[in-house]
Amino acid sequence: MKVNLPEDRKQAKEVKIELMRFMMAYKFALEEVNTKINILQQEFQYIHDYNPIEHVKSRIKSPESIFKKTKKKGHDFSLVAIRENIRDIAGIRISCSFISDIYKISEMLQNQKDITVIESKDYIKNAKPNGYRSLHLIIEIPIFMSDREERVYVEIQIRTIAMDFWASLEHKIYYKYKKEVPKRLKNELKDAATSAMELDKKMENIHLEMNQLKENVELEEDIQEITIDKERFFLPYDFLTGVSEKKG
Ligand code: 0O2
Numbered sequence: 558m559k560v561n562l563p564e565d566r567k568q569a570k571e572v573k574i575e576l577m578r579f580m581m582a583y584k585f586a587l588e589e590v591n592t593k594i595n596i597l598q599q600e601f602q603y604i605h606d607y608n609p610i611e612h613v614k615s616r617i618k619s620p621e622s623i624f625k626k627t628k629k630k631g632h633d634f635s636l637v638a639i640r641e642n643i644r645d646i647a648g649i650r651i652s653c654s655f656i657s658d659i660y661k662i663s664e665m666l667q668n669q670k671d672i673t674v675i676e677s678k679d680y681i682k683n684a685k686p687n688g689y690r691s692l693h694l695i696i697e698i699p700i701f702m703s704d705r706e707e708r709v710y711v712e713i714q715i716r717t718i719a720m721d722f723w724a725s726l727e728h729k730i731y732y733k734y735k736k737e738v739p740k741r742l743k744n745e746l747k748d749a750a751t752s753a754m755e756l757d758k759k760m761e762n763i764h765l766e767m768n769q770l771k772e773n774v775e776l777e778e779d780i781q782e783i784t785i786d787k788e789r790f791f792l793p794y795d796f797l798t799g800v801s802e803k804k805g
Pocket of ligand 1: 645678685687689693723724725727
């Protein structure tokens with residue numbers, strides 16, 4: 558956009574502020590969802606004694622990418638239309654150790670009252686023809702600001718480390734060959750996706766066996782002790798039995 562005239566500059570400035578407010582909502586949405594994930598992660602660690610999430614990455618789509626995607630998909634450039642049609646402006650990628658954890662995390666998020674699931678795509682049960690596997694959710698969450706409440710879409714991709722490794726390599730290859738990937742490489746990628754899937758299945762089985770062993774050990778652990786944030790607390794026997802009786 559050419560913005561030489563004072564009037565143009567004034568208008569451009571107004572649009573810039575509007576766009577900044579628009580983007581801010583996505584930043585807040587990411588912060589909210591990241592906090593939710595953090596809480597789930599910590600709670601899971603306490604209850605199951607392991608961390609189901611290896612890492613979490615979040616990003617806001619750049620204005621340039623939003624512009625390109627809007628243009629490519631032929632959508633209107635009003636902010637209302639962009640909000641409605643480009644649903645991955647706020648994106649979060651969660652890498653888990655095991656496939657079962659992907660579904661646990663997804664369910665825990667979906668059960669939260671302020672989250673509305675708009676769309677769910679399971680590329681794990683139904684991998685893409687190129688071998689891509691991942692669970693995709695588009696959720697909507699409310700953001701409370703000083704003068705208004707906004708509902709914001711967030712794209713959440715949940716996958717294992719192996720799926721993530723594959724997807725980032727495939728993404729690099731795709732861009733290196735400018736979307737014209739040679740057939741031989743495509744076949745190799747497909748093979749690698751199958752190997753990654755087999756690895757995920759093997760790791761899941763080992764994990765299940767390990768859990769069984771852990772359950773047996775836990776039955777023998779000191780029942781009158783709990784640890785919160787590395788601090789140990791003594792549980793009086795009468796307190797334990799009192800709560801237990803009320804539970805029925
Ligand atoms: P970027 O740069 O990662 O954001 P959409 O285009 O989002 O409106 P689509 O394509 O039906 O609709 O959504 P889908 O299938 O849920 O894919 C969304 C995102 O998943 C993509 O975003 C990629 O990040 C990732 N993804 C999907 N398919 C593949 C794949 O075959 N390989 C890899 N490496 N990633 C994939 P964008 O917008 O395409 O790109």
